[in-house]
Amino acid sequence: xxxxxxxxxxxxxxxxxxxxxxxxxxxxxxxxxxxxxxxxxxxxxxxxxxxxxxxxxxxxxxxxxxxxxxxxxxxxxxxxxxxxxxxxxxxxxxxxxxxxxxxxxxxxxxxxxxxxxxxxxxxxxxxxxxxxxxxxxxxxxxxxxxxxxxxxxxxxxxxxxxxxxxxxxxxxxxxxxxxxxxxxxxxxxxxxxxxxxxxxxxxxxxxxxxxxxxxx
Amino acid sequence: xxxxxxxxxxxxxxxxxxxxxxxxxxxxxxxxxxxxxxxxxxxxxxxxxxxxxxxxxxxxxxxxxxxxxxxxxxxxxxxxxxxxxxxxxxxxxxxxxxxxxxxxxxxxxxxxxxxxxxxxxxxxxxxxxxxxxxxxxxxxxxxxxxxxxxxxxxxxxxxxxxxxxxxxxxxxxxxxxxxxxxxxxxxxxxxxxxxxxxxxxxxxxxxxxxxxxxxxxxxxx
Numbered sequence: 001x002x003x004x005x006x007x008x009x010x011x012x013x014x015x016x017x018x019x020x021x022x023x024x025x026x027x028x029x030x031x032x033x034x035x036x037x038x039x040x041x042x043x044x045x046x047x048x049x050x051x052x053x054x055x056x057x058x059x060x061x062x063x064x065x066x067x068x069x070x071x072x073x074x075x076x077x078x079x080x081x082x083x084x085x086x087x088x089x090x091x092x093x094x095x096x097x098x099x100x101x102x103x104x105x106x107x108x109x110x111x112x113x114x115x116x117x118x119x120x121x122x123x124x125x126x127x128x129x130x131x132x133x134x135x136x137x138x139x140x141x142x143x144x145x146x147x148x149x150x151x152x153x154x155x156x157x158x159x160x161x162x163x164x165x166x167x168x169x170x171x172x173x174x175x176x177x178x179x180x181x182x183x184x185x186x187x188x189x190x191x192x193x194x195x196x197x198x199x200x201x202x203x204x205x206x207x208x209x210x211x212x213x214x215x216x
Numbered sequence: 217x218x219x220x221x222x223x224x225x226x227x228x229x230x231x232x233x234x235x236x237x238x239x240x241x242x243x244x245x246x247x248x249x250x251x252x253x254x255x256x257x258x259x260x261x262x263x264x265x266x267x268x269x270x271x272x273x274x275x276x277x278x279x280x281x282x283x284x285x286x287x288x289x290x291x292x293x294x295x296x297x298x299x300x301x302x303x304x305x306x307x308x309x310x311x312x313x314x315x316x317x318x319x320x321x322x323x324x325x326x327x328x329x330x331x332x333x334x335x336x337x338x339x340x341x342x343x344x345x346x347x348x349x350x351x352x353x354x355x356x357x358x359x360x361x362x363x364x365x366x367x368x369x370x371x372x373x374x375x376x377x378x379x380x381x382x383x384x385x386x387x388x389x390x391x392x393x394x395x396x397x398x399x400x401x402x403x404x405x406x407x408x409x410x411x412x413x414x415x416x417x418x419x420x421x422x423x424x425x426x427x428x429x430x431x432x433x434x435x436x437x
Contacts, residue, residue, distance in 0.1 A: 078405060157284075
């Protein structure tokens with residue numbers, strides 16, 4: 001049993017690398033999209049605000065799995081052909097973007113109004129107010145939940161195994177298909193996911209404590 | 217694009233989706249009911265226990281929270297029967313998994329709820345001569361439940377969405393119904409539009425109902 005698992009380790013490591021790669025792409029892309037949409041939601045004109053609100057509430061209202069199938073099977077049906085890898089990244093990024101929008105909205109809402117009023121009073125432009133007053137403070141509120149939310153990207157990435165992408169989850173299932181050693185391999189996989197996500201949530205908690213000096 | 221929407225086939229097979237939705241709700245309700253029992257017992261135990269018990273409970277909570285649900289579902293359905301001599305249906309297996317899953321989240325909810333019970337209430341309970349058990353049942357738990365009600369309804373809503381993972385072990389809930397129609401009729405865009413609407417409408421109806429309940433039982437301030 002141990003021999004078989006050792007023999008499969010390089011294959012599992014490849015799967016794990018793909019899990020990390022998908023997660024990284026999703027985290028970076030969703031951060032960019034989410035911050036842009038979040039700023040649109042907070043400061044944009046009404047139609048833009050409504051569009052982002054509907055996007056975010058819809059995405060957060062359905063299971064990620066439905067979103068993944070919708071993107072993966074739906075896009076080719078309307079003539080958009082993406083590799084399954086990129087369809088998976090797109091679906092997970094949509095899901096994660098909605099999260100980033102909400103973290104950002106919460107973080108900015110937690111900054112007292114007096115801050116931006118004071119910035120206006122001393123004559124800062126809109127961009128200056130964001131860059132020098134609001135964002136530096138909101139960043140400290142945004143970071144801990146965002147890092148904790150990275151675990152959702154890592155956990156969500158396990159669903160791409162259903163699209164035939166050989167991530168860690170799929171690699172584990174394939175090795176089980178060959179060796180019938182279900183329990184040891186699932187536990188091994190669980191421990192790997194746990195190690196990554198637990199490290200992230202510890203980092204999040206530590207940052208939260210470090211930034212807890214900020215008061216209303 | 218050149219894709220003409222045609223919902224006829226979706227309506228013809230709508231019983232798959234409707235039955236799936238009912239099963240999704242059933243899975244979520246049963247799982248949260250068991251999860252609440254797990255969460256309550258472990259949270260009460262946690263706040264009064266020594267270090268060993270606390271570590272074990274914390275390990276359970278952290279393990280469940282940091283592992284993908286799909287892996288837990290596979291582990292219980294495909295993994296466990298290879299080492300333990302038990303047989304169960306996919307549905308039972310999924311309910312067990314989701315109960316353990318929600319239990320881990322609810323331990324945290326109830327634990328912080330218990331800590332948020334004002335100490336004046338507990339002192340008052342002591343003053344009128346209630347035993348520790350009476351203080352727990354008549355003072356701490358009722359107040360804690362009122363405090364945690366919003367978190368409880370959020371957990372229920374996300375569990376309702378998590379039931380979609382049951383489709384990977386062929387439990388015929390809503391996402392499974394969607395896939396069935398996807399593969400058998402190829403009205404792909406239509407079926408996922410309908411299913412998205414079904415999840416959203418159900419979610420908002422539940423949210424509205426739960427908010428009403430919350431308002432009725434809001435903790436007195």
